[in-house]
Amino acid sequence: MNSLSEECTPLKQEYDACFNSWFSDKYLKGVTTDHCGPLFQKYQECVKKAIKDKAIDLEQLEKRILGTANEKQIPES
Amino acid sequence: MFSQCTKMKYYSCLSVFKHQWDQVTSAVWQKYPNPYSKHVVSEDVIHRSLLPDGKRLYSQRLLTKTNRMPRWGNVVFGANAHLVSVIEESVVDPIKKTLTTYTRNLGYTTFMVVEEKCVYKQSSENSSWTELQRHVWVDSSLLGFARAIQKFGVERYKSNSVKSSKGIQYVINKMFVPEQVSNDIPQKVEQLTKKAKAAQDLARQGKRDHAVQ
Numbered sequence: 001m002n003s004l005s006e007e008c009t010p011l012k013q014e015y016d017a018c019f020n021s022w023f024s025d026k027y028l029k030g031v032t033t034d035h036c037g038p039l040f041q042k043y044q045e046c047v048k049k050a051i052k053d054k055a056i057d058l059e060q061l062e063k064r065i066l067g068t069a070n071e072k073q074i075p076e077s
Numbered sequence: 078m079f080s081q082c083t084k085m086k087y088y089s090c091l092s093v094f095k096h097q098w099d100q101v102t103s104a105v106w107q108k109y110p111n112p113y114s115k116h117v118v119s120e121d122v123i124h125r126s127l128l129p130d131g132k133r134l135y136s137q138r139l140l141t142k143t144n145r146m147p148r149w150g151n152v153v154f155g156a157n158a159h160l161v162s163v164i165e166e167s168v169v170d171p172i173k174k175t176l177t178t179y180t181r182n183l184g185y186t187t188f189m190v191v192e193e194k195c196v197y198k199q200s201s202e203n204s205s206w207t208e209l210q211r212h213v214w215v216d217s218s219l220l221g222f223a224r225a226i227q228k229f230g231v232e233r234y235k236s237n238s239v240k241s242s243k244g245i246q247y248v249i250n251k252m253f254v255p256e257q258v259s260n261d262i263p264q265k266v267e268q269l270t271k272k273a274k275a276a277q278d279l280a281r282q283g284k285r286d287h288a289v290q
Contacts, residue, residue, distance in 0.1 A: 001109040001110050001117075001119070001120045002118070002119050002120070003119055003120070003121050004119045004121050004139065004141065008121070012120075012121060012122075015122070016106075016107075016122075019106070019122075019125075020103065020106060020107055023102075023103060023106060024099070024103045027134065027169075027171060028099050028102070028103075028171055030171070032127060032131060032132065040122075040125070043122075044123070047121050047123060047139075048123075051123070051139070056139075056162055056183070057183065060183055061123065061137075061139060061162075061164055061183065062123070062124065062137065064166065065166060065179055065181065065192075066166040066167070066168060066177065066178075066179035066194075067168065071179065071194070072192050072194070072212075072214040074089075074194075074212055075087055
């Protein structure tokens with residue numbers, strides 16, 4: 001799958017591979033530390049720049065809704 | 078997989094995957110691309126960290142999708158309004174075995190906001206199956222929007238119909254009430270007439286000079 005910007009795609013793919021294997025083999029089995037940090041950092045630098053270049057509102061993007069009072073409430077049946 | 082869904086502005090739908098929660102959750106991370114996701118153009122994780130409890134994983138994923146709208150949507154938003162950004166937040170709880178996602182669109186929110194909460198958890202019927210409960214809220218000022226379009230249309234029509242009547246009146250006057258015409262000619266038309274006459278004179282001048290040569 002492509003990243004927002006073509007130049008970030010290889011960084012994304014490298015990070016995703018690291019994350020996916022850690023997630024299934026380690027995290028779900030209780031190991032919370034991972035070694036994907038450096039890859040993630042490189043990938044993030046690239047993506048954050050792409051977000052800026054495409055004028056996507058980063059503030060809106062990073063807003064947390066899940067787990068807050070701003071979540072839509074499930075109506076009582 | 079099977080589903081049961083309700084209808085309305087709030088909509089909820091239960092599906093069951095006949096696979097273990099671990100596998101389904103891993104698949105959700107690796108969802109793109111797939112044959113059903115041709116409309117998803119890009120995917121990026123833009124945040125990931127453990128929550129303060131040190132166990133649950135919080136992530137944010139940015140997707141861009143093609144914005145398939147009826148043709149009148151293009152009329153309103155312009156022909157290049159073809160991509161929309163969507164943000165997905167998620168929390169994985171590896172102890173309770175739940176994955177919760179909350180997705181909303183970032184662009185076109187004045188037109189429509191779609192928020193979707195998905196909860197993936199072990200099926201209560203069969204622990205080697207996974208239930209997905211989807212909740213969707215579609216908030217649209219579509220009604221207000223339709224009213225705005227209507228209002229715009231009516232106002233523009235009114236303005237055009239006034240111009241139309243004035244135009245007819247002008248021509249009637251020109252044909253049957255010539256003395257009325259000078260009172261009715263707007264300044265612009267007078268200027269245009271003057272310009273046209275000057276251009277005509279210039280053209281005649283040019284012809285004469287040419288003839289002399």
